[in-house]
Each structure stands twice: as structure tokens, then as C-alpha cells.
Amino acid sequence: MDLLTPELGLFVWTLIAFLAVFFILRKFAWKPILNTLNERETGIADSIAAAERVKKEMAQMQSDNEKIMLEARAQSAQMLKEAKDMKETIINKAKEETKAVADKMIAEAQQQIQQQKMAALTEVKNEIGKLAVEVAEKVIRKQLATADSQNDYAQLLAEEIKMN
């Protein structure tokens, strides 16, 4: 059948045209298009991967930040507590020291008072003794103003000695 027999002329023209199209398009169309598509696809894939990575890093950073914040908060609380404790201890210590000093001073004062008192008492005793001796002297002087009384007293003393 005529329809099934290929004509050489058309065959040759088709071959020439096809090959021309093939070589022209391969060089000037398909390579740039395919390369661009490939580059774009890898570019997009890379960008997505990068975005994913950044997202992960952000999440990591955020959790890190939170951790740091928590630590900082804990630290400040700790510091506050320590400061409070220190304040109390300082106050207590100061109180104790003050008390000790005060006690010591009181004790010293009391001791001094005691000493003063003793000194004063001794003085008073001495004075009283002196007064008593003076009074006794004066009394004795009056009693032994006469010769009789001197004799009597001498006799008395003698008798006492004798009795011993």
C-alpha cells in the first residue's frame, strides 16, 4: 500500500530538520533550561534545609536562653538568700559583740564600784576606828584624871594579872 512506503525525500528532510533542531536546542535551550531547573531545585532544597537548620538552632537557642534565665534567676535568688543570711549573721554577731562588750563594761564597772566601795568602807572603818580611839582616849583621860582613879585601875590590872 502506498501509504506504508516511506518517501526518501521527506525522510531526509525530516532527518535534517530533526537533527538541526536537536543540536540547536541541545546547546541553546535544553542545557540552560535543565541546568537552571536543577540549580533551582537544589537551591530550593538547600534553602529549605538551611531554614530548617536555622529553625532548629533558634529553638535550641531559645531553650538555652530559658535555661540561662532560669539559672540566673536561681542564682539571684541564691544570692539574695545568702545576702539575707549574711545580714542576719552580721547583725547577730554585732549584737553578740555589743552585748559582750557591754557585759564586760558592766562587769568592770561593777568591779570598780566594788573596789571603790571597799576602799570607801575601809576608809570609813579607819575613820571610825580613829574616832573610837580618840573617844576612848578622851574617856580614859577623863576617868584617869585623878590619882585615886589611876591607882584603882592599876590595882585592877594587877588583880587581873594575879588572877591569871
Add this chain to the structure above:
Amino acid sequence: MRFFSSIALTVALFSVSIPSFAQHEAPASEPTAHEAEAGHGEKKGFNASEVIFGHISDSHYWHLFDINNEPVSLSLPVIIYHPEKGVEMFSASKFHHGHESYNGYHIEKGMKEKIVSEDGAKIIDFSITKNVLSMIVSVVLLLVIMLNVAKKYKKNGTMVAPTGFQNALEPVVTFIRDEVGKPNLGHKYMRYMPLLLTIFFFIWINNLLGLLPGGANFTGNIAVTACLAVVAFLVMVFNGNKHFWGHLFNPPGVPLGIKFLLVPIEIISLFIKPIALMIRLFANMLAGHIVILSVISMIFIFGALSKVAGWGFVPVSLAFSIFMFMLELLVAAIQAFIFTNLTAVFIGQAIEEAHHHDDAHAHHGEEVNEVTGQGYHVSKNEIIA
């Protein structure tokens, strides 16, 4: 506009003689199809097969329409190689629509239009026929479109979103790459992508141009599909690796006796591949054109019976031909895809690396099938065909 200007350009470039709108008188005795088609007044018998074959076969004229029984057509340049006289070029208008002979040649109209030398020499016809001209138009269109799009890619760089026609083209290119190239050709697909893309777009654009009213039946011509199949076959043969040829001529693990049976079958199957490619595209496109033309012709067949029947059949025929036209639009893309896909499958078989463990099983199945004498490679991809 670009389309028409490129037609004008190619005509100007390629025609040896200036093609003219030649209006020649057709003898009244010849009941041509054109008369019935154009002249409702004359009640000559309508010869549908002549009309249809006139449309689907190649011609040295680009017939447009008839006015008062006179064909209005573009006369195309004739280029003939005569073994003694050498190459001759002249306009087809010299033949006066096949009624006169010129320079010792005349046109013989059988099922196909043929130029015959009157001295009986075997001449080769390299004329710019209707199909060749249509192909040139399509090639120019293809180059203009693709180069413009490629320029855009170069200009815009990698990370700019595609605009305009890029958007139409890019899904198709990525489809061919991801659905045809990668699955069939493995990691070497990039090497064959230009070929596959060229085959696909070349067939597709020619299929579509063939669907235009008055368009040539280019891809429905066996010379064209044969040419494409030969290209595919040569690529396959020259890229076949050791593993491929080894399996072809010395199938491993097969008893000697069966080898005598198997190797011829394998060799036949090697040649059947391009023949299948050739016939599939040819037959599909040809059939589509014939069906559409037949449906249209029905109007005139009924019109020849009675005017009322002819007009009455117009809506039916139109509805049916619109349906067929839609179908053919689909077929135009599908056939281009199938041709490309099968080319990729065949090349993929030729460049397949020696046994990965995965497809050892598939191979085993194939061998069993061959042993049963079917000589048919069963692979998932081929079932589509």
C-alpha cells in the same frame, strides 16, 4: 502574528520559484472531491476517500480552498534528483495541478501524489512538499519558542520565579525529566534529556500543527515516524553496553539448544522496537485525521443525497468532529509522550548496568517468558504501549 510571519519567512527562504496563488482551470470531466466540497450547486458524486486521502497524503501544493471549482493553492518548490540529469528545481505550478508535464516530469496521482520521470529513470524527489513546509514552520516555531524561553532562564538566573511562557513549558520539561527520563534511564538520565525533550516537543508541535484546518498530516506520514524511529534506534544501538549485547547474543543461564531459538528472537525483538515506535505514531495520527475527515465528509455525502439531509446532518457531524478534535488534542500529547517514553525505555534497556540485586528477579521473569517462546520483554514500562 509570529506564526504567519514565520510562514512567510520560510516560504521566502525555501521556495526556489516564488509560489503563487495559482488558479488553474480543472477540466469539467474530472469529478474531483474539491468540486463536491465547494460547489453545492453541482450534484456530482462526492468521493469521500479521494478527499480524505487528498488531505492526509503529501502534496506538492498546499491546497487551501476552491473558488468556483478552481483550486486555490500554494505551489511549492520541486527539487528532483535525476541520476543522469542531476538536481533540478522548479515550482510545482509548472505542472498546472498535475495536468501538464514539465521538463520530462509529470505528476501521477494514485493514493499518493508522485512525480514520475517520463524517461522511466528512478528519480528521487527532494521537493519541499506540504509536509516538509509544515515541518519547517513547526521547526521555526519550536526554535523561536524554546530559544526565547531559554533566554529568559539565562536572564533571570536560578532563583527567580518563571514568568510567561516559561510557566507553560516548565511543567512539561520537568514532567519529561521526572516521569520519563529518571525512571527509565537511572542516574545517566541527564545525558539523554536533550534527545527526549527534542523528540517530545518535535512530535507534539507537529501533531498540533497537523490538527489546524488546512494543516499537513506530518506525523501521520510513515517517512517521518520512520526517521524518528531510526534516530531512536541508532541512539539505542550506539549506547548499548556490554551487558546489553551480552544478553542479546549470549543469554546467560540458558541451555545451548534454547539459545539457538532465543538469539534470533532477541535480534528480531531488537528491530521490532523501532518498528513499533514508527507504526504506533504513524497509525495513531493517521487514524485521527481520517476519522475527523470522515465525520466532516458525512455532511457532504448526505448533501449529495439531498440538500436537506446534508444540512440536517451538519449539527451531528459538527458535534462529533468537535469531540474528535478534542480527543485528537489529547492524542497529540499522549502520542508524543508515548514515543518519548518508549525511546527512553529502549535506551534504558540498552544502558542498563549489570545486575543490581533488585532487578535480578525481574530479569528472571523476563527469561522465563522468553523461554516460553513469546519473545516479548515484560517490563512494567512497556505495558503502557
